[in-house]
Amino acid sequence: xxxxxxxxxxxxxxxxxxxxHITHGLWVLPGNTRERFNELEFWTEEAKxxxxxxxxxxxxxxxxxxxDGFRGGPETSLREGMQIPNNDPLSVVPAMAAxxxxxGFAVVHSTSYEPPFAFARRMSTLDHLxxxxxxxxxxxxxxPNAARNFGHGDEIEHDLRYEIADEFVDVVLxxxxxxxxxxxxLADRERGIYTDPAKVRRIDHKGAHFEVEGPHLSQxxxxxxxxxxxxxxxxxxxxxxxxxxxxxFFGAPTLEAARQQILDTRARASLLGRDPWSLAFFPLAxxxxxxTDEAVARRVAEYDRLYSVDGYLAxxxxxxxxxxxxxxxxxxxxxxxxxxxxxxxxxxxGYRPEQTVGDVLDAxxxxxxxxxxxxxxxxxxxxxxxxxxxxxxxxxxNLVQHHTPGTAEEFAELIVPELRxxxxxxxxxxxxxxxxxxxxxxxxxxxxxxHPGARYRDPAQLAVPRDPxxxxxxxxxxxxxxxxxxxxxxxx
Amino acid sequence: xxxxxxxxxxxxxxxxxxxxHITHGLWVLPGNTRERFNELEFWTEEAKxxxxxxxxxxxxxxxxxxxDGFRGGPETSLREGMQIPNNDPLSVVPAMAAxxxxxGFAVVHSTSYEPPFAFARRMSTLDHLxxxxxxxxxxxxxxPNAARNFGHGDEIEHDLRYEIADEFVDVVLxxxxxxxxxxxxLADRERGIYTDPAKVRRIDHKGAHFEVEGPHLSQxxxxxxxxxxxxxxxxxxxxxxxxxxxxxFFGAPTLEAARQQILDTRARASLLGRDPWSLAFFPLAxxxxxxTDEAVARRVAEYDRLYSVDGYLAxxxxxxxxxxxxxxxxxxxxxxxxxxxxxxxxxxxGYRPEQTVGDVLDAxxxxxxxxxxxxxxxxxxxxxxxxxxxxxxxxxxNLVQHHTPGTAEEFAELIVPELRxxxxxxxxxxxxxxxxxxxxxxxxxxxxxxHPGARYRDPAQLAVPRDPxxxxxxxxxxxxxxxxxxxxxxxx
Numbered sequence: 001x002x003x004x005x006x007x008x009x010x011x012x013x014x015x016x017x018x019x020x021h022i023t024h025g026l027w028v029l030p031g032n033t034r035e036r037f038n039e040l041e042f043w044t045e046e047a048k049x050x051x052x053x054x055x056x057x058x059x060x061x062x063x064x065x066x067x068d069g070f071r072g073g074p075e076t077s078l079r080e081g082m083q084i085p086n087n088d089p090l091s092v093v094p095a096m097a098a099x100x101x102x103x104g105f106a107v108v109h110s111t112s113y114e115p116p117f118a119f120a121r122r123m124s125t126l127d128h129l130x131x132x133x134x135x136x137x138x139x140x141x142x143x144p145n146a147a148r149n150f151g152h153g154d155e156i157e158h159d160l161r162y163e164i165a166d167e168f169v170d171v172v173l174x175x176x177x178x179x180x181x182x183x184x185x186l187a188d189r190e191r192g193i194y195t196d197p198a199k200v201r202r203i204d205h206k207g208a209h210f211e212v213e214g215p216h217l218s219q220x221x222x223x224x225x226x227x228x229x230x231x232x233x234x235x236x237x238x239x240x241x242x243x244x245x246x247x248x249f250f251g252a253p254t255l256e257a258a259r260q261q262i263l264d265t266r267a268r269a270s271l272l273g274r275d276p277w278s279l280a281f282f283p284l285a286x287x288x289x290x291x292t293d294e295a296v297a298r299r300v301a302e303y304d305r306l307y308s309v310d311g312y313l314a315x316x317x318x319x320x321x322x323x324x325x326x327x328x329x330x331x332x333x334x335x336x337x338x339x340x341x342x343x344x345x346x347x348x349x350g351y352r353p354e355q356t357v358g359d360v361l362d363a364x365x366x367x368x369x370x371x372x373x374x375x376x377x378x379x380x381x382x383x384x385x386x387x388x389x390x391x392x393x394x395x396x397x398n399l400v401q402h403h404t405p406g407t408a409e410e411f412a413e414l415i416v417p418e419l420r421x422x423x424x425x426x427x428x429x430x431x432x433x434x435x436x437x438x439x440x441x442x443x444x445x446x447x448x449x450x451h452p453g454a455r456y457r458d459p460a461q462l463a464v465p466r467d468p469x470x471x472x473x474x475x476x477x478x479x480x481x482x483x484x485x486x487x488x489x490x491x492x
Numbered sequence: 493x494x495x496x497x498x499x500x501x502x503x504x505x506x507x508x509x510x511x512x513h514i515t516h517g518l519w520v521l522p523g524n525t526r527e528r529f530n531e532l533e534f535w536t537e538e539a540k541x542x543x544x545x546x547x548x549x550x551x552x553x554x555x556x557x558x559x560d561g562f563r564g565g566p567e568t569s570l571r572e573g574m575q576i577p578n579n580d581p582l583s584v585v586p587a588m589a590a591x592x593x594x595x596g597f598a599v600v601h602s603t604s605y606e607p608p609f610a611f612a613r614r615m616s617t618l619d620h621l622x623x624x625x626x627x628x629x630x631x632x633x634x635x636p637n638a639a640r641n642f643g644h645g646d647e648i649e650h651d652l653r654y655e656i657a658d659e660f661v662d663v664v665l666x667x668x669x670x671x672x673x674x675x676x677x678l679a680d681r682e683r684g685i686y687t688d689p690a691k692v693r694r695i696d697h698k699g700a701h702f703e704v705e706g707p708h709l710s711q712x713x714x715x716x717x718x719x720x721x722x723x724x725x726x727x728x729x730x731x732x733x734x735x736x737x738x739x740x741f742f743g744a745p746t747l748e749a750a751r752q753q754i755l756d757t758r759a760r761a762s763l764l765g766r767d768p769w770s771l772a773f774f775p776l777a778x779x780x781x782x783x784t785d786e787a788v789a790r791r792v793a794e795y796d797r798l799y800s801v802d803g804y805l806a807x808x809x810x811x812x813x814x815x816x817x818x819x820x821x822x823x824x825x826x827x828x829x830x831x832x833x834x835x836x837x838x839x840x841x842g843y844r845p846e847q848t849v850g851d852v853l854d855a856x857x858x859x860x861x862x863x864x865x866x867x868x869x870x871x872x873x874x875x876x877x878x879x880x881x882x883x884x885x886x887x888x889x890n891l892v893q894h895h896t897p898g899t900a901e902e903f904a905e906l907i908v909p910e911l912r913x914x915x916x917x918x919x920x921x922x923x924x925x926x927x928x929x930x931x932x933x934x935x936x937x938x939x940x941x942x943h944p945g946a947r948y949r950d951p952a953q954l955a956v957p958r959d960p961x962x963x964x965x966x967x968x969x970x971x972x973x974x975x976x977x978x979x980x981x982x983x984x
Contacts, residue, residue, distance in 0.1 A: 028681040028684050035686070040589055043621075064609070066709070074689065078689040079685050087710050091582070091586055092617075092621070093583075115643065118580075125579035128530040128531070129532040192798075194511050212642075217577060218577050218578070218579050308684065
């Protein structure tokens with residue numbers, strides 16, 4: 001079993017700039033402040049709470065369309081506050097940064113519909129303003145409505161989305177890593193020279209999907225590239241992670257599947273010449289806790305009473321309308337016919353062609369959101385966290401909120417002390433560290449030398465096209481994954 | 493003479509997320525903090541200073557490329573810190589909002605290269621976070637390098653840029669004004685209903701340049717549409733303003749030209765059925781002051797010694813390289829040949845075909861940036877401000893910084909008291925007012941009923957295409973401008 005777990009653990013609060021992110025139906029809980037998500041103080045108060053508890057980061061999800069497949073429209077999503085209305089995630093970071101010194105901010109931004117040049121500057125700006133506390137979760141957009149909000153009649157086909165994503169990442173890496181030398185800015189008041197022009201250059205990117213001249217508009221920020229997260233479980237998603245990510249956010253149907261997915265992604269990175277053990281993995285974690293078993297049971301019962309089945313169905317329908325089908329319809333048939341939204345059945349969400357619509361509905365109604373779910377007193381919760389760390393080698397997790405700010409408050413008050421007692425969580429921050437150095441150690445403010453973006457530190461590399469985005473032979477990946485598992489066991 | 497001047501005056505600090513915005517060469521002044529523009533505290537300190545002085549807003553300019561025409565490359569711009577490096581303007585707003593309650597934020601965002609859907613959400617997010625304190629200066633992008641940063645081999649042709657801009661504004665107005673009813677959000681905890689889906693709708697925009705389905709992702713913010721500024725002096729620019737703007741930021745070569753430009757734009761608005769007197773005009777203002785004539789003279793001499801001619805030449809070259817031409821070359825010839833960057837000679841910057849390159853260079857070297865320039869003790873400065881208000885009917889101005897934070901500090905300390913003594917500037921804010929209600933009066937949180945965006949409050953109007961963007965007959969504009977001038981004189 002992978003024992004390359006990191007200690008201390010890294011814990012992010014999983015967030016979204018909306019009312020109902022994942023735990024649908026629970027926004028109505030007494031004291032739940034989710035409907036204040038439009039207010040600046042909602043975010044600054046949360047940031048201070050998380051920093052007081054030494055969370056690594058707030059991890060902000062995003063979608064740029066409505067989930068409008070279920071029952072043929074967005075009505076259910078609207079009624080449930082299910083990711084609509086939602087606001088821009090990047091815009092709350094500067095407000096949270098203004099009231100904190102160490103908290104990190106990982107934000108989703110899609111590679112599918114907006115041009116990379118402006119996004120690169122936006123992230124550099126955030127990295128400057130936060131002095132190196134930002135990460136970027138690079139995703140592709142899977143909602144058909146999102147495609148239509150950006151002038152694409154149909155959703156971009158799944159595999160093509162990943163090709164575009166890979167080129168998007170390549171473009172922004174060139175801008176972040178290759179366009180300005182570290183010593184380009186002189187700020188020489190005597191001679192009136194701000195920048196040495198010889199140390200700034202265009203990137204002249206010309207690819208299949210983007211043409212970007214440069215130079216990058218922002219001078220180098222503390223981390224240059226934000227910490228690169230990737231999310232997406234399909235083979236293409238794992239390959240994208242292996243090529244570009246430093247950290248992977250993921251869900252998986254079982255702990256064993258999580259373990260395999262982690263090894264698979266590490267193996268892909270290894271085949272590309274990267275240190276497979278440097279990748280950090282963060283699953284979703286659902287934690288319900290309390291001081292006594294009775295308190296936990298009451299909490300679980302209260303949540304069970306309030307969960308909105310409609311909210312879950314609308315969410316997990318993606319672009320699909322489950323209500324169109326008989327229970328016995330096979331997912332494989334939907335895929336073969338290319339029914340609206342079929343792409344999300346092949347897109348890494350863990351669906352299998354042999355499953356039926358009934359299987360899916362039953363699982364959704366049970367609120368199944370991946371296996372990392374635990375309800376118990378602090379020692380029970382931390383036992384489960386330890387089991388995950390030991391058996392999968394995760395670096396930490398994204399804590400799902402049932403209640404805002406209750407979930408984070410309880411985690412800070414009850415779970416963090418137990419984690420610390422077992423040496424699993426640090427006492428505080430190293431003041432002045434970047435998000436990257438917190439995750440990979442002192443001095444690691446920048447991308448590792450074996451990261452593909454690092455090559456752009458050599459200006460000559462800007463003109464050398466990157467290898468095309470292709471999937472490796474699955475057998476080679478499996479063999480490498482097995483080798484890594486043995487290597488790990490030998491060290492364990 | 494137009495006497496529809498507003499009292500109190502409205503004063504914005506003109507800013508840009510960079511070292512050298514307009515007063516090139518002066519960043520080296522002792523105590524000038526411009527090189528801290530990457531730091532969050534630069535912005536929060538400035539915001540607090542401006543709010544203490546009751547400024548209306550900070551007005552943030554932007555470019556999304558380098559000025560690389562002069563001497564055939566971006567070298568001069570880089571050396572001078574001349575708008576490169578620069579950072580994203582929208583990203584500093586939430587940080588400034590976190591430390592203020594009343595200061596407004598007007599931000600430039602170009603309509604030329606980024607999709608309107610994501611921008612609409614970004615502005616709604618800022619309007620939510622600031623509780624209605626944001627404005628948007630809608631511009632088109634004129635830098636050839638900007639075009640190439642977004643995959644356009646050549647700059648988009650001037651007139652087409654304005655057609656695109658007009659449709660971009662139309663799309664975002666539909667999203668802001670028409671997609672959600674005011675009472676769509678119920679936040680009904682009893683029934684578990686966040687939004688009434690019957691009160692949210694798609695916009696289904698299908699135009700020549702954009703296709704956007706919607707619905708808008710953000711629920712209605714306090715102002716819905718940000719205060720709509722427009723900048724651009726060509727006939728197309730003035731027409732775009734007349735069709736869409738509530739406020740116009742502009743420069744003009746003389747006071748008389750400013751007066752005419754204001755009347756021309758009011759006339760165009762009038763011909764479109766809008767109240768011509770409702771538009772608010774903000775020229776650039778260059779103010780140098782001190783307690784004594786000697787102090788002012790010392791300051792002027794210091795600035796004159798430091799102004800960077802190269803900085804000005806690189807800036808005002810736009811995409812043109814003046815060094816390629818003999819002094820006697822006529823601008824008309826450059827336009828006829830369509831030399832690289834010629835479009836900026838016809839794009840409303842005040843160039844005339846009969847001018848020569850030598851004329852332009854002499855004017856640039858003299859630091860000519862429009863006529864609203866005054867150096868003097870407070871009474872001299874305020875006399876000039878009064879003259880502008882009386883003779884042109886401006887609503888206020890964007891104060892150019894020679895020194896940061898010195899210019900704003902001195903304005904607050906020396907000019908504001910003199911303005912107040914003469915009844916030209918308010919004592920403070922009405923707490924809780926929006927930027928729009930500060931500019932147009934209590935209760936005016938939303939677009940005026942005669943603004944073209946207001947029609948989208950009727951959902952049926954979303955399906956009715958807007959009149960195409962065409963220029964009216966110039967004689968009709970001139971006649972209407974003359975009528976407005978007479979109407980104003982009669983009331984004066």
